[in-house]
Amino acid sequence: MSKTLLAIDQGTTSSRAILFSNKGEILALRQKELTLHYPQRGWVEQDPEDIWEDTLWACRSVLEETGEENIAAIGITNQRETTIIWDRKTGKPIYNAIVWQDRRTADRCARLKEQGHEKVITEKTGLLIDPYFSATKIAWILDHVTGARARAEQGALAFGSIDCFLLWRLTAGQVHATDASNAARTMLFNIQSQEWDKELLALLDIPAALLPEVKDNAANFGQTTLLQQPLMIGGMAGDQQAALIGQACFKEGMIKSTYGTGCFALMNIGTHFKRSQNRLLTTVGYRLNGQVTYVLEGSIFIAGAALQWLRDGLGLFTDATESEALALSVADNNGVYFVPAFTGLGAPYWQPAARGLITGLGRESTAAHLTRAALEAQGYQTRDLMDAMCRDSGVDPSFIRIDGGLVANEFVCQFLADMLDKPIEIPQVTESTAWGAAALAGLQAGVFNGLSDIAGHWSAARRYAPQMDATQRAALYKGWKNAIQKVL
Numbered sequence: 001m002s003k004t005l006l007a008i009d010q011g012t013t014s015s016r017a018i019l020f021s022n023k024g025e026i027l028a029l030r031q032k033e034l035t036l037h038y039p040q041r042g043w044v045e046q047d048p049e050d051i052w053e054d055t056l057w058a059c060r061s062v063l064e065e066t067g068e069e070n071i072a073a074i075g076i077t078n079q080r081e082t083t084i085i086w087d088r089k090t091g092k093p094i095y096n097a098i099v100w101q102d103r104r105t106a107d108r109c110a111r112l113k114e115q116g117h118e119k120v121i122t123e124k125t126g127l128l129i130d131p132y133f134s135a136t137k138i139a140w141i142l143d144h145v146t147g148a149r150a151r152a153e154q155g156a157l158a159f160g161s162i163d164c165f166l167l168w169r170l171t172a173g174q175v176h177a178t179d180a181s182n183a184a185r186t187m188l189f190n191i192q193s194q195e196w197d198k199e200l201l202a203l204l205d206i207p208a209a210l211l212p213e214v215k216d217n218a219a220n221f222g223q224t225t226l227l228q229q230p231l232m233i234g235g236m237a238g239d240q241q242a243a244l245i246g247q248a249c250f251k252e253g254m255i256k257s258t259y260g261t262g263c264f265a266l267m268n269i270g271t272h273f274k275r276s277q278n279r280l281l282t283t284v285g286y287r288l289n290g291q292v293t294y295v296l297e298g299s300i301f302i303a304g305a306a307l308q309w310l311r312d313g314l315g316l317f318t319d320a321t322e323s324e325a326l327a328l329s330v331a332d333n334n335g336v337y338f339v340p341a342f343t344g345l346g347a348p349y350w351q352p353a354a355r356g357l358i359t360g361l362g363r364e365s366t367a368a369h370l371t372r373a374a375l376e377a378q379g380y381q382t383r384d385l386m387d388a389m390c391r392d393s394g395v396d397p398s399f400i401r402i403d404g405g406l407v408a409n410e411f412v413c414q415f416l417a418d419m420l421d422k423p424i425e426i427p428q429v430t431e432s433t434a435w436g437a438a439a440l441a442g443l444q445a446g447v448f449n450g451l452s453d454i455a456g457h458w459s460a461a462r463r464y465a466p467q468m469d470a471t472q473r474a475a476l477y478k479g480w481k482n483a484i485q486k487v488l
């Protein structure tokens, strides 16, 4: 009987468990939406116990529902950068999870830039200085939770992104480890030497005793006995890197772009580290058998979250799926542009202090125009990234693979093809992120012999060809650039 694979996909919006066949078919999926807390302007937190309980519930429910006993291994994938510090003895977090979108450390980041540290940080980590990454979030917790720094120095505390925290809990505190793609998002990990960087730890005053071991993406991460059967955790990757794997972007120049809470476009640039010249990130795509494949990354902080805001903040609809019909009920955006910079602007602008803007409103503007503007923003933001990526890499890709919750929206997919003037491909396996994690676990467990086995399971469910004429494309994009200038 062929083996199955269990993926844990702990995203910003929800925690999921998915059971896959060895061909990538979804056999069962359970998911729970996760609450975000906004204690102050620019702060975003989650309760680590919610994250853990929802994840465990999702895994147990999938196994109960299917009665599956033939699982080869578990793969974990996660919202990246989100920071948890916990007590090694009790396993209890000492503060809420500080979510990747949180901006509370913007001043600290500005100081680091003023002091001239960006060059060395970028050279070592491939990142730019921004509150997005874990380092300043860790420092904030150590500075604000009473006694935390002293306990960290004594080795009593552990830091982890969500993957690492879930692994710790799944292995009942036996394993404190992460993978190279998640470590690369801390701003403390040297992605050239593949080591925690002593100079950066000193710069941010972060004790090395907090940090996990860093493993390949396919590795033996330990065993869990908390589910119906003992299972090995064999794969781990940040969600965007997992989607890169699920989308089989294994050749140089291939790009995937994922539209969930945020949008993240990754281009495979091969095995040589190369710094971006256009304010993109260089990061670890995957590390297998010690060999790193690097990617250029464009990170947009708000994608689907803009639709959540229209739903929850303005009450324009009750479900994000309604946005498509609403957007199509008007002929065009009628001059309305929506820059959803709620938590600052990411690539290629990197302005943590920027905030959202709606421009071009007239007496005739309606909820439909605003919704259309929010959906069009996905295309404009991606165009900003693609232009920078093509300049950086010298590669003009002939197609782009996309995935994530938003690709259920056909208006968005067509608009992306139109704004990028490139064919867009949507895979048969819609859950690319979870499938990527499962595939990594499958590599470790011997279900797959190599990346070509995984690539063999990729097929397109749908392709969108560009239809917009060049004049219209240029005029719409010019309107976006004007709106961006106002934000900046």
Ligand SMILES: Nc1ncnc2c1ncn2[C@@H]1O[C@H](COP(=O)(O)OP(=O)(O)O)[C@@H](O)[C@H]1O
Residues within 6 Å of the ligand: 011, 012, 013, 014, 259, 260, 261, 262, 303, 304, 305, 306, 307, 308, 320, 321, 322, 323, 324, 404, 405, 406, 408, 409
């Ligand atoms: N049909 C749709 N149209 C527009 N947005 C959608 C649609 N379906 C889901 N979304 C958006 O997609 C996001 C969820 O995508 P998902 O990939 O599950 O996110 P994450 O991985 O960040 O948890 C939500 O922000 C939601 O608003």
Ligand SMILES: O=P(O)(O)OC[C@H](O)CO
Residues within 6 Å of the ligand: 011, 012, 013, 078, 079, 080, 081, 100, 238, 239, 240, 260, 261, 262, 263
């Ligand atoms: O929750 P997502 O899928 O939007 O992904 C979040 C990213 O990993 C943040 O870097």
